[in-house]
Amino acid sequence: MAKFIKSIYLRKPFFTALFAIVVLFIVSYFFGDIYGIIKLFFYILITVLVFDILLLYRNTLGTQATRTLPEKLSNSDENTIRISAINRYQFKSKIKIIDELPIQFQHRNFSIESTLAPSQEKVFTYTVRPTERGEYFFGNLNIFTSSPIGFVTRKQQFSAEAMVPNYPSFLQLKKYEFVAFTNRLKLYGLKKVRRIGHTLEFEQIKEYVSGDDIRNINWKATAKRNHLMVNQYQDEKSQPIYSVIDTGRVMKMPFNELSLLDYAINATLVISNIAIKKQDKAGMFTFSKKVENTVVAQRRKGQMNVVLETLYNINTDFEESDFARLYIDIKRTIKQRSLLLLYTNFETLDALHRQLPYLQAIAKTHLLVIIFFENTELKSLLDTPAITTQQIFEKTIAEKFMYEKKMIANELGKHGIHSILTAPENLTVNTINKYLEIKSRGLI
Numbered sequence: 001m002a003k004f005i006k007s008i009y010l011r012k013p014f015f016t017a018l019f020a021i022v023v024l025f026i027v028s029y030f031f032g033d034i035y036g037i038i039k040l041f042f043y044i045l046i047t048v049l050v051f052d053i054l055l056l057y058r059n060t061l062g063t064q065a066t067r068t069l070p071e072k073l074s075n076s077d078e079n080t081i082r083i084s085a086i087n088r089y090q091f092k093s094k095i096k097i098i099d100e101l102p103i104q105f106q107h108r109n110f111s112i113e114s115t116l117a118p119s120q121e122k123v124f125t126y127t128v129r130p131t132e133r134g135e136y137f138f139g140n141l142n143i144f145t146s147s148p149i150g151f152v153t154r155k156q157q158f159s160a161e162a163m164v165p166n167y168p169s170f171l172q173l174k175k176y177e178f179v180a181f182t183n184r185l186k187l188y189g190l191k192k193v194r195r196i197g198h199t200l201e202f203e204q205i206k207e208y209v210s211g212d213d214i215r216n217i218n219w220k221a222t223a224k225r226n227h228l229m230v231n232q233y234q235d236e237k238s239q240p241i242y243s244v245i246d247t248g249r250v251m252k253m254p255f256n257e258l259s260l261l262d263y264a265i266n267a268t269l270v271i272s273n274i275a276i277k278k279q280d281k282a283g284m285f286t287f288s289k290k291v292e293n294t295v296v297a298q299r300r301k302g303q304m305n306v307v308l309e310t311l312y313n314i315n316t317d318f319e320e321s322d323f324a325r326l327y328i329d330i331k332r333t334i335k336q337r338s339l340l341l342l343y344t345n346f347e348t349l350d351a352l353h354r355q356l357p358y359l360q361a362i363a364k365t366h367l368l369v370i371i372f373f374e375n376t377e378l379k380s381l382l383d384t385p386a387i388t389t390q391q392i393f394e395k396t397i398a399e400k401f402m403y404e405k406k407m408i409a410n411e412l413g414k415h416g417i418h419s420i421l422t423a424p425e426n427l428t429v430n431t432i433n434k435y436l437e438i439k440s441r442g443l444i
Contacts (some may be wrong), residue, residue: 008053017045048151055147056154060371061088063072063145064115065158065332073136076258076266078127085124085143087116094146096153097124099141104132118260126434130166131257132254133265133312138162142322165213168311169266172428176204176270177277196442197356218358239444240297240338241275241435243268243284245312247292248321251372255424260373265311267371267428271341272307282307283414287316288321291329323358339367339444341431346372346408347401353411360415367444369418369434376423 021042028035033063054291055063063257068082082177086095097112105128112124130136134387141160146153205221208228221229245251245268251261283297284307293310295303321344330340346352378398405421412419418438422430438444 004057007153008358009153010144011150011153014045014049014097017151021045050148052149052151054146055089055091055149056152059089062154062156063089063093063143064089065097065143065156066139067099067138067143067160067162068235069138069162069164071164071165071175071279072170073128073221074169074171075130075133075166075262077169077171077356078124078129080127083112083126083141084121085116086116086121087118087140089145089146089147090118092117093148094150098142098144100142101128102131102136102138103133104130104136129306131262133168133262133314136164136166138164148337155342157370159293165312167308168262168269170269170308172266173270173273176432177273178430188307192358205229206232237380238279238281238299239349240281240283240334240336241271242297242334242338243271244326244340245284245314245430246288246321246342246344247286247316247318248288248344249318250321250347251343252318253345255373256316257375258424260343260424261314261316263373263427264371265314267343267431269308269311270428273304274432274435276303284310286316287326287329288316288319290322290325294333295381323355327361330366334366336352337366337444339435339438341369341371343371346405348404349377351365352408356415359412359417363415363417367418367438369420369438370428371420371426371431372405372408374405374423375401376425379423 021038024034024038024041028038037267047215055426063085065083068084070079070081073079073428083097083099085097087095087096092115094115095113097114099110099112101107101110110126112126114124122372139161141230143156143158144153145156171295205218206229208217209224212230214232216232218229218231243264245261245264247261253260253266255263268284272284275282279299281297281299282303283295285294286292293314295310297307346355359368359370378401381398382395382402384391384395386395409419409421418434420430420434
């Protein structure tokens with residue numbers, strides 16, 4: 001009985017009619033002749049209320065609803081959730097769907113309202129954009145149904161509790177895999193780079209035919225065979241590509257509700273997939289006070305699943321990063337010359353100079369690319385006209401910080417270290433660009 005009573009919600013039309021009758025009862029105090037008519041209206045109101053309740057509860061099924069969730073959520077992307085509702089009544093009903101969303105979204109007033117014809121089924125969709133990796137717990141599904149009378153709403157609650165893990169952005173992985181192997185690169189800001197020379201992986205010596213590059217003529221073999229012979233080369237494959245993610249405090253800064261660390265994690269997933277598709281070996285590891293979450297660069301089946309699970313489970317306290325420890329670990333564990341994509345952030349030249357000796361030491365044996373971030377908040381501040389003295393002062397300081405970022409990139413270039421200075425939202429595109437450029441130039 002208590003459950004039945006709790007499921008009944010009186011709606012605004014009933015209270016409006018009740019208020020009108022109360023006012024008429026007050027008026028009847030002065031005009032006694034109308035008292036009997038008003039009393040009749042009151043009984044009619046109660047009768048209609050009871051009839052509305054019977055309409056809604058006579059059919060035990062009422063409105064049925066189910067929620068369909070994806071197997072896992074894609075971090076920082078719009079994920080589609082589907083709710084299917086079917087009207088089991090013999091009349092047109094109004095429904096209001098309230099889904100109990102995970103606490104991470106902080107949605108307090110989420111609802112979907114619609115009307116359903118008799119026996120009609122509708123599928124409703126909405127999107128959620130998670131910004132934190134981890135487990136997302138969905139609660140129950142609540143359906144509020146009212147009849148054409150509209151005095152009462154019946155609440156039905158369907159047990160739909162479920163946990164969905166939020167993984168690094170695998171939707172971006174699919175999108176960029178498609179564009180990286182088609183001629184649609186320019187649509188996403190990706191650039192084709194002209195190959196400089198050729199790679200050095202020797203394949204065979206063969207007879208010269210028209211169209212072969214005369215620069216590849218092997219004169220010793222030509223002298224022995226008494227006709228032209230050329231060296232044939234093939235693209236170097238299976239080069240180790242490591243994504244190195246700084247999980248220190250400099251990566252805690254959020255942009256568009258997503259931390260720099262999660263931007264780097266999403267980019268690592270995409271670049272690892274493209275590297276494997278390009279016949280290279282993909283690996284990764286993280287570092288702050290020590291090196292963790294190591295995935296050895298390989299091109300075996302299932303490597304992407306290992307990378308995805310490792311990225312999903314990255315956890316950090318955002319402590320101070322130890323670049324000396326990073327250098328020692330790389331020197332000890334990575335013996336083959338590799339491409340190292342280091343995701344970190346430097347705000348000042350002084351911060352760079354403290355770590356520069358270690359970065360130079362790493363760059364002696366590996367091809368090192370430092371990837372750091374523009375402060376897009378400062379950029380938006382620079383685009384705002386300055387009127388007051390305070391605004392002029394703030395704009396001047398912002399220009400100083402933006403200029404210092406460019407100086408950091410120049411300083412790295414002076415020491416022969418490649419760098420990418422990028423806005424967080426453009427990180428994935430710019431990283432793919434750099435990787436394709438390095439492959440085209442045969443630098444690794």
